[in-house]
Amino acid sequence: MNGAVLRLENVDKFYGAVGQGVHAVRNVSMDVGQGDIIALLGSSGCGKTSTLRMIAGFEETSRGKIHLSGREVQTLPPVRRHVAMAFEGYSLYPTVNVRDNIAFALKAQRLPRAEVDAKVTEVTKMLEIDDILERMPNSLSGGQQQRASLARALIRDADLYLLDEPMGQLEPQLRTLLRGRLKHFIKERGMTAILVTHDQTEANALADEIAVMEDGVLQQFASPAELKERPANLFTGTFVGEPPMNVFPVSVESKAERLVLRFEGGQCLNYPESAFAAEVRAALIANGRVVIGVRPYAVRRSEAGAPANVLTNQWLGDQSHISASFANSTIVLVEHDRARVAIGDRIMIELSPTDLHVFDPESGMAISHGRELT
Amino acid sequence: MDQTSTLEKVLRRVAISLVILFFMFPIFWIVLMSFQTNETILRVPPSVIFEPTLSNYVALVTGKLETQAGTLEINFMSNLWNSLFLSAGSVAVGLILGIPAAYAFGRIKFRGSEDIAFTLLSFRFAPPLLVLLPLTIYFQKIGLADTYFGLIWVYQLIVLPLILWIVRGYFEDIPADIEYAYRIAGHSWFSTFRTVALPLAMPGIAAAGLLAFIFAWNNFIFALVLASADKQPVTVGALAFVTASGIQYGQVAAGIVLSILPTLALALYAQRYLVEGLSLGAVKG
Ligand SMILES: Nc1ncnc2c1ncn2[C@@H]1O[C@H](COP(=O)(O)OP(=O)(O)OP(=O)(O)O)[C@@H](O)[C@H]1O
Ligand SMILES: [Mg+2]
DSSP states (O other): OTTEEEEEEEEEEEESSTTSSEEEEEEEEEEEETTOEEEEEEOTTSSHHHHHHHHHTSSOOSEEEEEETTEEOTTSOGGGTOEEEEOTTOOOOTTSOHHHHHHHHHHHTTOOHHHHHHHHHHHHHHTTOTTOTTSOGGGSOHHHHHHHHHHHHHTSOOSEEEEESTTTTSOHHHHHHHHHHHHHHHHHHTOOEEEEESOHHHHHHHOSEEEEEETTEEEEEEOHHHHHHSOSBHHHHHHSSSSOOEEEEEEEEEETTEEEEEETTSOEEEEEGGGSOHHHHHHHHHHSEEEEEEOGGGEEEEEEEEEEEEEEEEEOSSOEEEEEEETTEEEEEEESSOOOOOTTOEEEEEEOGGGOEEEOTTTOBEEEEGGGGO | OTTOOHHHHHHHHHHHHHHHHHHHHHHHHHHHHHTSOHHHHHOSSOOSOOOOOOHHHHHHHHTEEEETTEEEEOOHHHHHHHHHHHHHHHHHHHHHHHHHHHHHHHHOOOTTHHHHHHHHHHTTTSOHHHHHHHHHHHHHHHTOTTOHHHHHHHHHHHHHHHHHHHHHHHHHHSOHHHHHHHHHTTOOHHHHIIIIIHHHTHHHHHHHHHHHHHHHHHOOHHHHHHOOGGGOOHHHHGGGGEETTEEOHHHHHHHHHHHHHHHHHHHHHHHHHHHHHHHTGGGGO
């Protein structure tokens, strides 16, 4: 299976009858390589947990195949899949203390006591829960339960680790600290992991590749950099990145060697035709109407641009977020110096062709991205 | 909580006291009766002042009932033993059959599972006689009439649906992920059932067992129809106190007191598990 630990092939999940019921996961295919950390990103209810549960074997796959370490497993019971999972709802055994919760699986394998203790100490120290080992689960805070549940998964020896929002309950400081330690822990041991998160910083920091899901569909599966630079469609474009990408429908006109993008409010930006590669230019003209996207930090102010009126200006301590009304809509720009503009000010906005993402207005699929425009 | 006024507190106490009085009075009165002779019981007006006697209990234990018409033989003690044996036996069989079934109904959703579960429950709606008459005939044919085995079998009609439905609810309340977490760590389905599900459902099992025991203990009609004198429980045996020379109230009361004792003991014992179950509430969060 050429190094792939996990391979999903056209996996579907229906809750209820196939073809009726809730279609939670739609035709998802992906390969996860040995030693990779994958972040699964997507809005609430998009099918992340369902995907993990099918891999672990708690939910049947309605269609498609799952390969784990070269074996086809979609019909095997969970015991035989050799994966570890940290549950979204923690699911600690309420009748035993934290130490036993974490050590349960190792004890079942009859490892020597000293070895079990050493492993428990190591993983709980890493997660900063070594001081609550004798407590019972129902006396713990949400964040403590979550880390105990994460420890229970990490301590095991498995082919694949499924971590469903393993740090969602923690405060940002601790989360940042543990993020680094977790990555070190996983990489050091060559573990393969899929991690669900709602935190894009976490996904970027931890993951080799990010899978973006929406509505049960795997929208894009790519490296963090690729996801930023070459979003496959409007959804990933606007979902990934903070603050989100600005998008505007525009009509394209070609006039005397120049390409004019006309916004809905009547504003125009015009570029020399030579700013675009021949096939992109052809596609733009052929389409007539496209959606353009531009990331907030790529929006520039320049007297040569189009006018916009400032709505808010927030200084976040290290960057300014300015929003302005533009093209019957709002445009957000990020500047790294403290911007001296006030509400109601008129600013001039310029979008460089190398920063434009162009999407098909009907399908939402990307037509071209920034640098490849030229 | 702090806003409740003193008046409200007092009223609440009074109300609770009244309820307790209402429910406890008959028991209190029965206990008093069991230490009196028939004459003192029946005097008008009744009074709580009397000379206590153990004669009723003596009569029950020795099996000799003194009436104006002479001495009657009663086998109350063997009835008591029958009750104990039949109830305990039925509950044991009911638990052995009912718990795995409850787990299956609670966890595995298969086609028609709801219907089967409901059919089992519906046995409790049917009037017992509906089942009893045909059953009597069958039992006589296959030689099960008037055997402990046959009786315990019939008692399952009362015991099994009760256990099934109560315990099933408890299994359903255990988050499935707790079991999955255990299974994924390399444990079989059965060992998960035994080490995770069973202990967590213990309060439900205790409650169901206790209720089932009480229902079985109080059953009258099954044993009346299907059992002969030597296998009858106290509920049927108590008919012996209705004698030609009148009802022996003193002995009836003593009999009731004696027959409450086993259920009371069981309730006190099972209470521990019931309370433990409540404090385990975090599971359901
Ligand atoms: N047992 C179930 N029965 C029916 N529908 C379900 C079940 N579990 C999940 N769903 C539905 O499937 C869809 C995907 O759910 P899932 O739990 O996979 O989302 P998620 O991406 O993990 O969301 P979140 O980020 O909120 O955890 C949702 O619409 C949900 O309502
Ligand atoms: Mg989820």
